[in-house]
Amino acid sequence: MLLVALAGRDFSFVYVSRSTSRELPLGYTLASFWSGQAGSLLLWFLVLTGVGSAAVALNRRLVRDVLPWTVPILAGVGTFFAFLLVVVATPFATQVPPVDGAGMNPSLQNPYMLAHPPLLYLGYVGLTVPFAFAMAALASRRIDERWIVATRRWTLAAWTFLGFGILLGAKWAYEEVGWGGWYAWDPVENAALMPWLVATAFLHSVMVQEKKNMLRVWNVVLVALAFGLSLFGTFLTRSGVINSIHSFTQSSIGPWFLGFIALVAAASTALILWRLPVLRSRTRLESLVSREAAFLYNNLFLVALALTVLWGVIYPLVSEAVRGVAVTVGAPYYDFFAVVFGLPLVLMMGIGPLVAWRRASLKALAASLAWPGGAALATGVALLLGGAGSSLLGLVGYTFAVFVLAAIVLEFARGTRARRALSGGSWSAALGTLVARNRRRYGGYIVHAAIVLLVVGAVGIGAFGTTREARLTRGETMQVGAYTLRYLGSEQTRGANAVELRAGLAVARGGDELGVVRAGKNRYLAEQQTSNEVAIRSDWLRGEDLFVIADQFNPDGSVYLKVLVNPLVNLIWLAGLVFVAGALVTMWPDAREQRRLARRFADEGVLARA
């Protein structure tokens, strides 16, 4: 109904008139379904009912005795959102229709915003599924492995949506917000990052539970924390509690959300404490040098990073509430902890896969680490000789990245060789069988490779970027890195719903003319707002972007420019694609595993019915 009202620009709906206008292109008009508060809550509710119903229907045999608790928990969350939609923020309120609507915030008029919010919501809402099944397992005292099996792919899917959604948001910020960076530690960006980090920790630690029957308490805590943080993320985005670029809406849903988050936290904690005696595992860590220990270290770093980010997000709120002083937590705080916890995490991504389960001797570990370690060392020396020593962080980051990549390559190579020795055939067939027989492990390695690409890109832009600012009159040039830009003049045109002012700049590098880029501003008529429209020239071979911001057009015809060369930034976007590919491999159904589980749970089913 809301979509029909939006498509027909039915301004008798208050929501439609506040978020669209007659001139707004149809794509963005439909996307305004989730650009406003009430619409996004409706999206939450719709996704929850769809995802919840599907998860229950697909698992009705596997966890039949847990479902009587799962359904009410899912329904409880759904009821909360239905309540908000009916009582607090309805998208269906009507009015006497105005002549035109207020339009959409210009920053949101970007193709990436068509996909970024729905993906984030799929991630946030998807985390309700593992939460509901875990809490239901606790309530029904069925704390065996079935809730994990039932929710594994749902958790992976939610995590993938969230991760990819965060990257799309970064791409949007890079292109639309126009400061030249890709992640600004904005509270609402952090709001999506926190549940993703905790879900990442869960996806690792749940393997320890499956393999060793350990960390059972820790896993339900992580599931509850991830869900709580996804609610908190929605609260931050939609309550307007934190004044950030995303908090476009101010409303009265805040107290309701806080109350619900408190209720979820209290109920989850009580349930976990109630079941603590049966949750505690008898299995102990056999060695500090083992795969499960590596997962534990990785979990500690991930959760520490998530909690550090959480503190950075809530500290300004606490400060304002307690002391009445508004403070901001800036990028240096987050950057510091991202390095402190992030670099060991990257290192663990390389070490973890090379350590055996249960225990490994230091001698065996050293033998496994020799090749990746040697590759990393050689890279470090080569980078130093190549002049990359100007940034210690860059040097360490790239060295660690090569270490992880070498470890991944080593894992694939050794596994393929062993598989070929076992079953013969070609190398490619052996590789295919290797991945097909253990999709989670090798899909996970592909995801690790994606994280390495992201780290390389982030370090590239952060440590080796170049920025220049200049005021140019027609015909003047400026030099940025290896690029020369010549100002050709400006022009003004009329777009679909905005007046577009652009500065033309001829770009050359090393004497080669590379073409013209146009950066400028859009003046949106219905919205009465102006936005920066940056020009980005991507060089995929070099992996770098020339990023041009036309900051100011002066009456004398000159233009004030800020130009950045962002090395390796495109690896960040490539990482998104590799991440999705790895996640798909990990999620792809494994018929052999399905048969094994079917046999086991058929036994249990018989037992349950007995």
Add this chain to the structure above:
Amino acid sequence: MTLELVGLALGAALAALAVVFVAGPLLRESARGERRAPADDAHVRLLEQRDRALAALKELEFDHRTGKVSDADYRALVGPLRREVAGVLQALRPSGKRPKREVDVHA
């Protein structure tokens, strides 16, 4: 405003009653679940333990083949794992009576 509040309160009370009505059978079922025979739980755990031990054994063999696990580590780990698998399979063997306890993997 007062009417709205009364409406909200009535709605909340109705919702609470509905929840109690719907959850009643669940709570009774849960109480029955609490009283499940310990042998049933032990059997479920044994099935999981069997699968876990078999998977660990398979993984150890593969890691040994790839060179991730040294010969010495392999020899130290494979014995207990094999004994664990044998113990679980023994405990799961149909004997007309379900096991009373899990197999101690560290025995």
